Amino acid sequence: GNSVTQMEGPVTLSEEAFLTINCTYTATGYPSLFWYVQYPGEGLQLLLKATKADDKGSNKGFEATYRKETTSFHLEKGSVQVSDSAVYFCALSDTEDQFYFGTGTSLTVIP
Amino acid sequence: SQTIHQWPATLVQPVGSPLSLECTVEGTSNPNLYWYRQAAGRGLQLLFYSVGIGQISSEVPQNLSASRPQDRQFILSSKKLLLSDSGFYLCAWSVGWRNEQFFGPGTRLTVL
Secondary structure (H helix, E strand, C coil): EEEEEEEEEEEEECCCCCCECEEEECCCCEEEEEEEEECCCEEEEEEEEECCCEEEECCCCCCEEEEECCCCCCEEEEECCCHHHHEEEEEEEECCCEEECCCCCEEECCC | CCCCECCCEEEEEECCCEEEEHHHHHEECCEEEEEECCCCCCCCEEEEEECCCCCCECCCCEEEEEEEEECCCEEEEEECCCCCHCEEEEEEEEEECCCCEEECCCCCEEEE
C-alpha cells in the first residue's frame, strides 16, 4: 500500500544552519506530494507542494523537489530561523485521492 | 476565499460524558471533509472522511461517530468519552483530485 516515511526527530539546529528533513514515499502511479507545517497549538498549514516528477515546490525559503527515481521529496532550507521551529509533515495524495501523512519531524531552532 | 472553522477551541470533559465537535467550511462547495486525531507528540490519525452529505467512511473502530448533515458541516460525536479520547482533533477539507487538504485550527480535548 501507499505510505510516507520521514526522518525521525527531534531535530535541533542553530540559527542560520542548513536544514534537510528527509521524506520518501511508496505509491502507485503519480501522486501529488506536500509538506505541511504545524506550529505549537495550531492546525497544519500547507507549506509547499509538487504535483509531478521534477517539480520543485517552494515557499518561505523552503524547497522540495519531487524525485520519482528515488521516490523522495526532501525538505530543505538554506538558513533556518528561530521562527521555523515547528513540526513538519510530509504527505501524499494518490491517484485514488487518498491522503497519507508521515509521522512528523519536530524542528527546534536555537538562537 | 475559503475558510474552515472548528469549535470549541478547547474542551475539558469527564469520562463517560458526551461529545460534539463541529467543523464548518466556507467559500467552497461539495468538499471532501476529514476528521483527524493527534495524540500528544504523535502523528495524525485519520478518523473519518466524507465525500458528500450523509456519506461517512470510518477508518478506525472506536467509540466516536461522525455526521455530515449539510454540505459544509462535519460533526464528530461520542455518546460516552473515554480517557483515551483525549487529543487534538483536526478537521480538514479538500476539493478536486490529488489536491491538498486544508486544516482547521483544531480542538484540544482533555478527558478527565
